[in-house]
Amino acid sequence: EVHLVESGGGLVQPGGSLRLSCAASGFTFGNYEMNWVRQAPGKGLEWVSSIGSGGTPIHYAASVQGRFTISRDNAKNSLYLQMNSLRAEDTAVYYCARIHADYVSGFQYWGQGTLVTVSS
Amino acid sequence: DIQMTQSPSTLSASVGDRVTITCRASQSISTWLAWYQQRPGKAPKLLISKASSLESGVPSRFSGSGSGTEFTLTISSLQPDDFATYFCQYFNSYAPPFGQGTKLEIK
DSSP: OEEEEEEEEEEEEETTEEEEEEEEEOOOOOOOOOOEEEOTTSSOEEEEEEEETSSSEEEOOOEEEEEEEEEEEEEGGGGEEEEEOOGGOOEEEEEEEEEEETSSOOOEEEEOOOEEEEEE | OOEEEEEOSSSOOOOOOOOEEEESSSSTTTTTTEEEOOOOOOEEEEEEEETTTTTTTTOTTEEEEEETTTTEEESSSSOOGSSSSSEEEEEESSSOBBBOEEEEEEE
């Protein structure tokens, strides 16, 4: 059974940094593109970043470009999101998500999410 | 960039009703559309991919249709578990956008 478990969220001051992790199990992690999606309180879903199965290609939403860095360690079955220069508008639940087994049908598996709160 | 727009934003309905949610793309996306259901406090769940392909385990009362710029998600007979928020997503882009969501409420 596929499991994705995020960790690393918490309260951080504006301008601060945080590193999120996503531990994957139940599938061959190194075969799949992975993504981060966030959801601000009471709002919709916003795609944040993606990383190819081998570490490239990497893409970012314009709202986080230059501040966030996605990475993965296939040996550790783990996905990461380094978030720097955090702003109040980055406050959200952050989900990691795996693409569909056919690679072209959406995000088939999601973690439970980790809450990031940016506030002074 | 392609934008996805859902309507309505909120929909009130009763158990047993047939409901339809619409998703429009700002330009043609063929059938590269996914639908998700999200219950409060939970992660989204993929319901339908490629506009009309029902995911394994999803009840047959859910169906999707459309191509190009206009798509619909239909629930043929609402059940209590179906009251949730639904999102569409264009999925053939390096930055796959979501619609803003449709909250399905109990009337």
